[in-house]
Amino acid sequence: MTTTVEPVDQDEALLSVQHLVQRFRVKGATLEAVSDISFDVARGEVVGLVGESGCGKSSTGRAILQLPPPTAGSVRFAGTEITGMPRQEFRKVRLRMQMIFQDPVSALNPRRRVRDLVGEGLVISGVKRETIKRRVEEMLDLVGLDIEVVGDRRPHELSGGQCQRVAIARALVLRPQLIVCDEPVASLDVSIQGQVLNLLEDMRARFGLSVVFISHDLSVVHNISDRIAVMYLGKIVELGGSNAVTRRPAHPYSRALLQAVPVADPDAPLAPSQLKGEIPSPISPPSGCRFRTRCLQAQSRCADEVPVLRDIGGGQLVACHFPLHGDVAKSRGDAAGGEA
Amino acid sequence: MPVATLRTGERRARVAQRVSAPGPGTADALVVEGLTCDIETRQGRIRPVEDVSFTLGHGRSLGIVGESGSGKSMLVRSIMGITPSTATVTGRVLLEDVDLRQLPRKERRRKLGAGISLIFQDPMSSLNPVVPIGRQITEGIRFHFGLNRDEARARAIDLLTQVGISEPEKRLRQYPHHLSGGMRQRVMIAAALGCDPKVLIADEATTALDVTVQKQILDLLKEIQEARKMSVIIISHDLGVVAGRTDDLVVMYAGQVVEKGPTKTLFKNNRHRYTAALLDAMPDLSGEPHQKLHTIAGSPPRPTKLGPGCRFARRCTAATDECREQVPALRSDDPGSETHLHRCIWPVDHRADQAVAAVPAAQPPDPKPTPNAGQP
Numbered sequence: 001m002t003t004t005v006e007p008v009d010q011d012e013a014l015l016s017v018q019h020l021v022q023r024f025r026v027k028g029a030t031l032e033a034v035s036d037i038s039f040d041v042a043r044g045e046v047v048g049l050v051g052e053s054g055c056g057k058s059s060t061g062r063a064i065l066q067l068p069p070p071t072a073g074s075v076r077f078a079g080t081e082i083t084g085m086p087r088q089e090f091r092k093v094r095l096r097m098q099m100i101f102q103d104p105v106s107a108l109n110p111r112r113r114v115r116d117l118v119g120e121g122l123v124i125s126g127v128k129r130e131t132i133k134r135r136v137e138e139m140l141d142l143v144g145l146d147i148e149v150v151g152d153r154r155p156h157e158l159s160g161g162q163c164q165r166v167a168i169a170r171a172l173v174l175r176p177q178l179i180v181c182d183e184p185v186a187s188l189d190v191s192i193q194g195q196v197l198n199l200l201e202d203m204r205a206r207f208g209l210s211v212v213f214i215s216h217d218l219s220v221v222h223n224i225s226d227r228i229a230v231m232y233l234g235k236i237v238e239l240g241g242s243n244a245v246t247r248r249p250a251h252p253y254s255r256a257l258l259q260a261v262p263v264a265d266p267d268a269p270l271a272p273s274q275l276k277g278e279i280p281s282p283i284s285p286p287s288g289c290r291f292r293t294r295c296l297q298a299q300s301r302c303a304d305e306v307p308v309l310r311d312i313g314g315g316q317l318v319a320c321h322f323p324l325h326g327d328v329a330k331s332r333g334d335a336a337g338g339e340a
Numbered sequence: 341m342p343v344a345t346l347r348t349g350e351r352r353a354r355v356a357q358r359v360s361a362p363g364p365g366t367a368d369a370l371v372v373e374g375l376t377c378d379i380e381t382r383q384g385r386i387r388p389v390e391d392v393s394f395t396l397g398h399g400r401s402l403g404i405v406g407e408s409g410s411g412k413s414m415l416v417r418s419i420m421g422i423t424p425s426t427a428t429v430t431g432r433v434l435l436e437d438v439d440l441r442q443l444p445r446k447e448r449r450r451k452l453g454a455g456i457s458l459i460f461q462d463p464m465s466s467l468n469p470v471v472p473i474g475r476q477i478t479e480g481i482r483f484h485f486g487l488n489r490d491e492a493r494a495r496a497i498d499l500l501t502q503v504g505i506s507e508p509e510k511r512l513r514q515y516p517h518h519l520s521g522g523m524r525q526r527v528m529i530a531a532a533l534g535c536d537p538k539v540l541i542a543d544e545a546t547t548a549l550d551v552t553v554q555k556q557i558l559d560l561l562k563e564i565q566e567a568r569k570m571s572v573i574i575i576s577h578d579l580g581v582v583a584g585r586t587d588d589l590v591v592m593y594a595g596q597v598v599e600k601g602p603t604k605t606l607f608k609n610n611r612h613r614y615t616a617a618l619l620d621a622m623p624d625l626s627g628e629p630h631q632k633l634h635t636i637a638g639s640p641p642r643p644t645k646l647g648p649g650c651r652f653a654r655r656c657t658a659a660t661d662e663c664r665e666q667v668p669a670l671r672s673d674d675p676g677s678e679t680h681l682h683r684c685i686w687p688v689d690h691r692a693d694q695a696v697a698a699v700p701a702a703q704p705p706d707p708k709p710t711p712n713a714g715q716p
Contacts, residue, residue, distance in 0.1 A: 046629075052550040159639045189407040189577060191636035191655075194621045198632055205630075216550060223623045223633065242629040260555040262580025264622050266604045270584050273559060275552050278522050 013040035013076075014210045015064065015178055020073035022056070022063045029283045033059035035234035036073070038309075041178070046204060046211040048225030048242070050218055050257065052279055056234040057214045061180045064212065065099055066090065078177065095125055098171035102183035104163035108155040114140070114166055115151040121174045139173040140166075142206075143199060161192035165199065172203055180212045185220060197224060218261050222246045230254045233282055233290040236309060240316035250318040250325055253291050289321065297322060368434075369538045369571040370396040370419075370456070375431035377411075377418045386643040388414040390595045392431075394588075396539065399569040403582030403603060405618075406592035409640050412575050415592070416543050420458060421448065436538065454484045457532035461544035463524035467516040473527050474512030481534040499530040503560060522553035526560070533564065540565070541573045546581065558585060579622060583607060591615050594641050594651040597670060601680030611673065611680070611687035614652045650685065658686050 022034035034056040041047045049057040063070040066082065075083050082093055098121075101107040108117055115136055122132045140147045143165040155163055164184060171179055181200065185193040201224060204211055215221045221228055221242075228245040230238040230253065238251040249255045256274035276294045280286060289307050292298040301321050309319040377389040388411040396402050406412045418429045421440070433440045435455045440448055460466040467476060477499060478492035487495065493512065500508035503526040516524055525545060532540055542561060546554040562585055565572045574582055582589060582603065590600040591614065599612040610616050620634035638655045641647075650656070653663040668683045 052552055161639060189640075190579075190618060190621050191407060192639060194623070194633035194635035195637075197623070198635060201630060201632065217623075218551075219623045219625050222625050223627060223629060223631065225629060246625050256552060258625070260551040261625065262551075262554075262578060262583065264579045264583050264607065264619060264624070266583045266607050268584055270559070270562075273552075273555055275556075278520055278553060279550075 014043045015041040016076040018074045021071045022059045023071045031283050037236045041210045044208045046225045048213045048221035048228045050221050051231035055231040057231050061182050061214050095174050096176050097178040098176040100167050100171050100181045100184045102186050104167045110155050113152050118169045139169045143169045164196050178210045182214045233285050238318045244316050250323040251320045252295050368395050369398045371434040373432040378428045380426045383644045388595050396571050401572040401586045403586035403589045404575045410592040411595040412592050454535040456539045457537040459528050459532050459542045459545040461547050463528045472513050477531045484535045503530045539571045543575045599682040605680050609690050611682040612684040613656050616688045
């Protein structure tokens, strides 16, 4: 039903997500948080997932790490299928993929000291004690913390920004190839947010990390990502290069998201809202295009036919019958009689 | 005179008077002068708000920005008189020339309850989860206007319609958990508008919402403000939220006002190093991916450990020994005008920066900011 994403050489992509579906049972119904999405993350690439709350971006990130395993679909990591992998085997692979959470204070065990928190993964993977001590010290130094100062502190004695640095150190000390960051800067102040984003960028460049970066904030995602996937009600509606998606969005929803980003310029005109109402319940999503109930240019075709994610040129993929640019003329041609 | 004993006729007259005559009778809607708040804590005495003054004219909008811990929420609490019991507040809060802090408790409740409304960040925790929405909206109207149940209900339906809620009759019977976050915030706004307040304070009212819903709520606030000629204070940590939506801006850092003036001036021609750094630190869509962001080193000072000198000095790139020793006063660069004030010993000079960057000698100097008159 959905098109497979551009045929990037399968060996090249570090992470390949194909037809991923994640359903949860809720009271008296089934909620499909992620509906058949596919994307790849190349080695050293940062892919941003953006969307409103409830669009399935966090569920996607977690399903990649099998937290919990997806209902259907495939997740391949470095060429190996990891869904349904035996537990013992998965534990080894899992070391190479780490996660960073939104709220660093609650993600860290409040009763443990920083040096133990950072070394925990190494202890579990059976590294020798002297090596752990050295690697923890190196890692804390890399994220800008002095082990002499913070090593024996507990999370409540640190600021939010420092906690996030500890969480980053804790993930990176295992030398992963992939990190999934779920809203890592959403709970931080603007001045601290920049510090953490710069740190993530440094670490990515230094270790050649692949990153799945989840955020609701398009300006943050734009800053760190090579490619951006815009999600709406469990579907990817647009996928393309960071600049392409933020400067020339092809999906009406991407454009609406962009226009809602507050601009720090008092002279910038306040654009009229491009959205009607609020996000519908994911328990019973609208037929056809899921965005049609809020879209200003929805037509009857949008209710009948599910738009597929297709290439409109330049590696920009969009799931819309009437994209804002690209092969607009061609698709409009069906209805209007062609204007070349 | 207790409202409950008024006869219906008098009651109606009183409502009519209140609702129809909200016009600007005095110069300014809200004036805050030298407001200071001290709190005794286990770590010692802290001062989350120090000597804050501002003026809010009728129909004007004011933004208060600052990071967490800058004292912006405690400032609101001090204005509203809802500080913790260990707090001592000094200074003046004038609502249409009446000093709220001098009034006896009961009178203050009447005056403040109808004159200033407050919308909090989290609508779920400010709405009572076990009380239907209708009663939460009508509570204030009935207390202040003495309306009967049917009248109050009619007004609540009218208010819900104004804030863009569909099927208002049905909503009145629903509970907060039936509604989405955006809808709850609309209900809060409806309840806040109930008494035709002179001033509406939105304390991080859109922070917990999605950007798309945030835009809808901010647009709604602007619409209501213009329709009712109401004065609005928008408190936020996000400079983007206040940029196009406020006339004046107050920037707070560690409990002090570090800069205040017309919003446009503060964005284009700010003088305080903190304001400039905060603006620089915002990620924006015009940059390229993987570009390094400007940051502010370190983190805000702890309120229990405020040293002498400028509070921003420890994180400031231009700080000198003078900054660390002298306490800078809030001052104006233009002796004739008090419109734009800042608290910086070595203020940023955008004109000099521009001259270095662009060199066109014929470039006209920046226009003088329009004076911040009480009346728009």
